[in-house]
Amino acid sequence: MSKKWLYWFEELNSGHYELVGKKCANLGEMTGLGMRIPPGFAVSVDGYERFMAETGAGELIRQFVRENSDELKSVKKQMEASRVIRKIVESQEMPPDMTEELYRYYDELKQRAAADEIAVAVRSSGAVSMPGQMETYLNVRGREAVVRKVIEVWGSAFTTRAIAFRIEKGMAMEKAPIGVAVLKMVEAKSAGVVLTVLPTIGDTSKIVVEGNWGLGESVVSGDINPDQFIVDKQSGCVECTVNRKTKMIVYKDSGTATADVPEDLQSRRCVDEEELKEIVRIATEVESYFQCPQDMEWVLDHSGSCPHNLYWVQARPAKFSKPMEKESEYLAELMTRMFKC
Amino acid sequence: MKVYDVVPGLEFDPERDFAQSPAWFLDGTHSVPPWTPMFGWFWINFCRHGMQYGAEKLSLPTVKGWDWRFHNGGGYLTLMLVNSEEEKKARETEFRKAILPFIEDYDGLWGGFVQEMLGRYENLKALDLPEASNIDLLQNFEDTISTCRRMWEIHMYMMYGTYTAYILFENMCRDLAGIDDTSPEFHSLVSGFDNKVFQVDRRLWEFSKRAREEGLADLVVQCGPDQIRGKLEESVAGKGFMRDFMAFMNEDGWRMQRMSEINLPTWVEDPTPALVNVKQFIQKGGGFNLDEERKKITEQRKAAEKTVLAKIPQEQRGWFERLMVLAQKSGVFSEEHDHYLDLYTHAMMRRSALGLGNRFAQKGAIDRAEDIFFLIPDEVRRAGLNPDQFDLRYIVDRRKSEWNEWQKTPNPPAFLKEGFDLEMAMGVLVRSMDPIALKVVVGSMPQVRPELKADLYGTCGSPGVAEGTARVIMSEEELHLIEEGDILVAASTSPSWTPVFSMIKGVIVDRGASLSHAAIVGREYGIPVVMNVFEGTTKIKSGQKVKVDANLGVVFILDK
Numbered sequence: 001m002s003k004k005w006l007y008w009f010e011e012l013n014s015g016h017y018e019l020v021g022k023k024c025a026n027l028g029e030m031t032g033l034g035m036r037i038p039p040g041f042a043v044s045v046d047g048y049e050r051f052m053a054e055t056g057a058g059e060l061i062r063q064f065v066r067e068n069s070d071e072l073k074s075v076k077k078q079m080e081a082s083r084v085i086r087k088i089v090e091s092q093e094m095p096p097d098m099t100e101e102l103y104r105y106y107d108e109l110k111q112r113a114a115a116d117e118i119a120v121a122v123r124s125s126g127a128v129s130m131p132g133q134m135e136t137y138l139n140v141r142g143r144e145a146v147v148r149k150v151i152e153v154w155g156s157a158f159t160t161r162a163i164a165f166r167i168e169k170g171m172a173m174e175k176a177p178i179g180v181a182v183l184k185m186v187e188a189k190s191a192g193v194v195l196t197v198l199p200t201i202g203d204t205s206k207i208v209v210e211g212n213w214g215l216g217e218s219v220v221s222g223d224i225n226p227d228q229f230i231v232d233k234q235s236g237c238v239e240c241t242v243n244r245k246t247k248m249i250v251y252k253d254s255g256t257a258t259a260d261v262p263e264d265l266q267s268r269r270c271v272d273e274e275e276l277k278e279i280v281r282i283a284t285e286v287e288s289y290f291q292c293p294q295d296m297e298w299v300l301d302h303s304g305s306c307p308h309n310l311y312w313v314q315a316r317p318a319k320f321s322k323p324m325e326k327e328s329e330y331l332a333e334l335m336t337r338m339f340k341c
Numbered sequence: 342m343k344v345y346d347v348v349p350g351l352e353f354d355p356e357r358d359f360a361q362s363p364a365w366f367l368d369g370t371h372s373v374p375p376w377t378p379m380f381g382w383f384w385i386n387f388c389r390h391g392m393q394y395g396a397e398k399l400s401l402p403t404v405k406g407w408d409w410r411f412h413n414g415g416g417y418l419t420l421m422l423v424n425s426e427e428e429k430k431a432r433e434t435e436f437r438k439a440i441l442p443f444i445e446d447y448d449g450l451w452g453g454f455v456q457e458m459l460g461r462y463e464n465l466k467a468l469d470l471p472e473a474s475n476i477d478l479l480q481n482f483e484d485t486i487s488t489c490r491r492m493w494e495i496h497m498y499m500m501y502g503t504y505t506a507y508i509l510f511e512n513m514c515r516d517l518a519g520i521d522d523t524s525p526e527f528h529s530l531v532s533g534f535d536n537k538v539f540q541v542d543r544r545l546w547e548f549s550k551r552a553r554e555e556g557l558a559d560l561v562v563q564c565g566p567d568q569i570r571g572k573l574e575e576s577v578a579g580k581g582f583m584r585d586f587m588a589f590m591n592e593d594g595w596r597m598q599r600m601s602e603i604n605l606p607t608w609v610e611d612p613t614p615a616l617v618n619v620k621q622f623i624q625k626g627g628g629f630n631l632d633e634e635r636k637k638i639t640e641q642r643k644a645a646e647k648t649v650l651a652k653i654p655q656e657q658r659g660w661f662e663r664l665m666v667l668a669q670k671s672g673v674f675s676e677e678h679d680h681y682l683d684l685y686t687h688a689m690m691r692r693s694a695l696g697l698g699n700r701f702a703q704k705g706a707i708d709r710a711e712d713i714f715f716l717i718p719d720e721v722r723r724a725g726l727n728p729d730q731f732d733l734r735y736i737v738d739r740r741k742s743e744w745n746e747w748q749k750t751p752n753p754p755a756f757l758k759e760g761f762d763l764e765m766a767m768g769v770l771v772r773s774m775d776p777i778a779l780k781v782v783v784g785s786m787p788q789v790r791p792e793l794k795a796d797l798y799g800t801c802g803s804p805g806v807a808e809g810t811a812r813v814i815m816s817e818e819e820l821h822l823i824e825e826g827d828i829l830v831a832a833s834t835s836p837s838w839t840p841v842f843s844m845i846k847g848v849i850v851d852r853g854a855s856l857s858h859a860a861i862v863g864r865e866y867g868i869p870v871v872m873n874v875f876e877g878t879t880k881i882k883s884g885q886k887v888k889v890d891a892n893l894g895v896v897f898i899l900d901k
Binding site for chain 2: 203204205232234235236237239327328329330331332333334335336338339340
């Protein structure tokens with residue numbers, strides 16, 4: 001029997017970074033913490049490697065690299081290489097036994113979601129940080145489409161920047177420590193992010209929640225002016241800024257599209273008080289579990305009521321500007337000077 | 342046998358003490374009316390220790406904290422200055438490092454101390470006093486002494502560090518944005534923050550809403566302060582109300598009626614003051630919304646932040662904003678430390694002392710449990726393990742009659758060496774650059790502007806203008822006399838006064854600085870506060886119509 005390469009999230013935890021990539025390992029860890037995440041499974045790095053070996057794509061890439069090794073140093077050539085390698089990957093068919101297994105997991109996922117037909121997100125899950133955006137496909141429907149998108153995510157590991165990075169680090173070109181997450185899409189009423197630190201000034205006494213109607217991508221991309229709620233961790237006191245939200249991202253037949261927010265929703269807060277409390281409660285718990293400020297993505301489902309409609313799709317350590325040492329020292333100096341008069 | 346001094350080694354002794362310092366100031370905020378001997382012993386010993394500890398831990402360049410003496414129930418204090426330039430230089434180098442934790446992780450620092458103290462309180466409360474052995478009771482008392490000592494270390498270290506940041510912020514606002522701490526804009530910048538004391542107020546307000554919903558409002562309003570509890574206990578709804586109210590008291594009622602004394606019950610023992618607050622909220626009527634009121638202040642602050650930041654040159658904004666955040670924490674700290682430190686520790690002192698007091702009274706060492714407040718720890722220790730073997734009543738009697746004498750004659754505001762006057766003494770305080778002297782004790786001196794034809798001149802604690810009936814309140818016991826729309830006139834205010842701020846239209850205090858209680862709470866409730874008028878409580882009579890113009894820092898008596 002061949003090596004296991006598909007995992008339900010509940011089988012994973014943060015020890016599985018190298019096996020399934022950070023995103024999947026985190027989703028597993030989040031499941032273990034009792035956070036509600038959309039049901040789904042992970043495609044491990046072994047799955048990628050098996051695909052590359054069985055289809056011969058790995059050999060084709062190696063061959064291409066051997067033939068072009070000298071020229072690959074130029075950026076222009078790297079752009080071309082990206083195109084060629086992605087094509088090599090994406091033009092392969094998934095081996096039949098792998099397809100079978102993916103179908104089996106997908107069908108069970110439908111059962112778990114208690115639905116005949118479900119839409120899933122197929123997301124890349126890198127094990128080491130690789131520069132360049134790897135693809136994420138939303139609103140994928142049907143088992144054939146899922147198989148196709150998994151291959152496309154693998155292909156997306158070969159962006160120009162990622163190729164340049166491999167050359168710089170002397171990494172084998174066909175290697176891509178990349179996992180894939182396949183998870184049920186939540187019918188998003190609203191979605192957004194929560195940070196357990198004010199990133200601009202590194203104030204860890206506050207939590208900031210940002211959200212918009214529809215899918216969370218509009219908030220993550222920073223294209224719109226989301227609602228913002230700044231919550232004081234100790235007192236629970238909230239500062240609300242409700243902005244006019246004219247655009248949102250919604251599903252269309254396959255994939256997503258930008259749509260207008262209905263007039264009556266534009267100036268309404270997209271998270272009610274109870275939902276906000278629940279988001280903050282979970283975020284605080286996760287932060288104290290990991291002992292470091294978190295950057296998390298949440299989704300509120302159309303159906304169901306709080307807290308059952310709250311799903312989490314991401315939790316990772318927050319990047320924030322630590323109070324700059326120089327600034328601290330400057331302030332200390334100003335305070336010292338104050339005593340001289 | 343010789344009866345000890347109340348605070349052995351720290352009783353005021355003019356001959357020796359004037360040689361050390363020419364001016365000793367009465368701590369009017371905390372030691373008027375005069376303290377009981379036990380409370381005085383704790384305060385003089387440990388507040389003194391804490392102030393010196395805080396100054397030393399931070400290595401404040403110009404001061405080494407304060408020295409304290411006890412005189413007839415009053416606390417007298419004087420600054421200890423760094424005298425040589427060489428030592429100042431050395432301390433500056435240390436200070437630059439020592440202040441960093443405040444800048445880098447203020448919340449972690451303060452939060453850690455709060456947790457440490459709450460842990461200590463839980464340990465102290467874990468002892469079942471009536472059932473405890475004499476050994477455990479005495480141990481509990483010893484632990485309380487060390488808790489009080491630790492509390493003052495944290496208290497003064499935090500206060501010195503916090504207020505240093507605040508003063509720098511004031512200076513920078515003046516230098517970079519052209520606004521000083523008497524301007525309304527400055528006050529908007531540092532208000533609109535939640536804190537533990539407000540959360541307690543909010544609970545009281547919620548209980549007032551509940552009383553109205555459950556049809557208990559009329560009953561509460563018609564009762565005198567002492568009857569509220571009893572009347573409520575008579576009905577089923579009222580019983581349920583009191584049960585939840587007492588659960589709330591057990592959580593947040595570990596505070597004293599008078600902030601700096603232990604001879605009055607805590608809210609846990611006697612919830613009357615808290616019930617009076619509920620009654621006052623009921624009297625404000627259903628239209629009053631505490632949350633809405635607070636929200637307005639927060640919005641004003643955000644607007645002020647934008648205006649002020651816009652005035653700061655772009656390249657300076659980074660550190661300025663961080664300094665602003667730090668300064669804004671000063672107000673929160675000022676209120677919260679009272680709750681977590683002073684009030685709670687004092688409640689623990691009362692609890693532990695009464696535990697022993699009851700045992701002593703049972704065994705005949707003293708007549709009544711409360712008599713223990715007339716003993717000092719060494720005397721308590723004498724009878725601690727075998728109270729049946731000792732008769733301490735002769736000490737209690739003597740101290741009690743002394744204490745009664747102290748109540749009759751007020752302590753003088755300062756002891757000054759011959760040839761030294763109050764103005765010179767104030768000058769020393771200001772030049773010391775001691776953050777506590779500047780922001781709590783002295784404040785800014787009022788400017789008398791005759792062209793305004795005002796009756797009292799003070800400084801702005803919280804901006805605004807209001808007119809109303811003056812109500813002169815000299816102590817916590819008189820707080821229930823305050824009516825909706827009054828202008829409060831007092832020597833100074835403390836945290837147990839906070840709830841009445843939602844009823845009054847303005848405040849006039851004899852003494853105060855921008856980080857004293859009246860100013861902070863006035864700002865949070867958006868009412869004008871005029872401070873440092875010195876003679877408010879003597880010149881104004883209850884019932885007179887007065888006009889407070891805090892923007893100008895003046896008071897007009899309208900019907901003389």
